[in-house]
Amino acid sequence: MDHEPARPAAPAGTSEPEPFTTADYAARMAAAAEAAADAGLAGLLIAPGPDLAHLTGYRPTAETERLTLLVLAAGRDPVLVVPALEAPDAAKAPGAGALALRDWTDGKSPYAVTAPLLEAAGRFGVSDNTWSLHLLSLQRELPATSYVPLTDALPMLRAVKDERELARLAAAGAAADAAYAQILHLPFADRRESDVAADLAGLLRVHGHSQVDFTVVGSGPNGANPHHEAGDRVIRRGDMVVLDFGGLKDGYGSDISRTVHVGEPDAEEQRVHDIVREAQQAGVAAVRPGVSCQEVDRAARAVITEFGYGDRFIHRTGHGIGVTTHEPPYMVEGEERPMVPGMCFSVEPGIYLPGRFGVRIEDIVTVTADGGLRLNNAPRELALVD
Known part of the structure; x- marks a missing residue:
């Protein structure tokens, strides 16, 4: 069935960003x-x-x-x-x-x-x-x-952001968080993936995005494909659903992933989600100036490998973000460039079980003087939806 998402007013306290001169x-x-x-x-x-x-x-x-x-x-x-x-x-x-x-x-x-x-x-x-x-x-x-x-x-040409760029990225992240908070209150079961994807796109625009770049909705076995495009599959009760969405707000990107469950998960689904959540935390904890970008990938991957799912984490841990949603630096083995304050990138480990389900959790993180700061603060627990 078709469903039109709620259209709330712009979030309180929002304002136009200071323009670049x-x-x-x-x-x-x-x-x-x-x-x-x-x-x-x-x-x-x-x-x-x-x-x-x-x-x-x-x-x-x-x-x-x-x-x-x-x-x-x-x-x-x-x-x-x-x-x-x-x-x-x-x-x-x-x-x-x-x-x-x-x-x-x-x-x-x-x-x-x-x-x-x-x-x-x-x-x-x-x-x-x-x-x-x-x-x-x-x-x-x-x-x-x-x-x-x-x-x-010059791979780092746009990698280090100034304060006003960081403010725009933080605002884009907060807008994506707000869209996620609202999608949890909309129905999933017995609707097509494309319906939920349309809801996500609408909510991003409600919260100030001028451009929606992607709305991945991977339900059940489709969640095991990291870049699955939302299709006509009808979401069923008992499905894991990977949500990955973002775009541009005031010229700067958002990108967030969360995995939800329609109804109560079984023990394995909950366990896999817990592993990915722990891996994502380890990746964020590895962020600090002077450390090579590959250490973020190594930290997240080590957790997933420890629990026996290393061969089911099939992509890099992250990518830079700025005026586009994918740019250098990349959090991947072999990227030895050191992290520098002002760099912004995703930390998004995942586990993908073909024919069954997938789990991914993603935040945008910026490097600070003494560590890393998440620009997404939406809850990372396994959310239950209807």
Whole structure:
């Protein structure tokens, strides 16, 4: 049956976040250009996506084959190359006052416009989502140039958040907590997964999200697939249900997972949930400055392995979050970069029993001066729903 979630007023005490200024964006671009120079790069080429949003505040309204590219290099003023028909919108971006706009018109080559802005024989860092069409065309204009993805060249470019970014992430986390608190009071049994997913999406929007990126609802055996997309399966009494949902609020991400049970769980279901909860706590407890990111994964994984489910924890323990819901750093074996105050990432161990059920518990955590601070505070006990 269809069900429309309650539509409460915005939470008391909420307010618009303090906006980022032109000076903030100018400082970000200057720092990025210096980091590129320190890494031996001639500059950075930033296409539409999270890097461009972080550095300039500009989010083009639609993905297009027309070239849009921010060019950054130490000692040079930043330049944003844009299609002429999109230049008016680009000029309104919060960081536009800190850069020059260079537009191009249909019928002309955007690469001929961009090439003079680059060194003829440089090695450039490029945002990961840059179209190969654009890079190959630029290389045709400048055959001696080469390119490396930012994930390889500057993986920590957006990893450390300032106080205002942390405030936005905390507000996004609180909004996701509020959505979870309300979903527990809505019916699960005899409804499709997609119905509950729609409820979650609606509640995220009620609590201030402008964008919903995912609403995983994995009931019964579907919960054993970590990235199961909510489908037409009807949730039954006796099901474990994995809920994993998030999106963007005021430009910054939320991401939370909780596992609920429809009616009373059996002893094994409760035990597996307790193990994951203990593993998640161990992962959070491992967060502190100077310790490598992989130690968070090791701490959580050790608990699950100790109880005999090591082969059923089949993904990394966490991922960074900021202007997008997945970004560096990653909490995974082999990631030896040290944690730094201001880093924000998920801690989300899980156990997945194929054909039966799954359990995952996830919070966003930020590194503080002496440990870690959760940005999600929704209860982690196994909640019982109707």
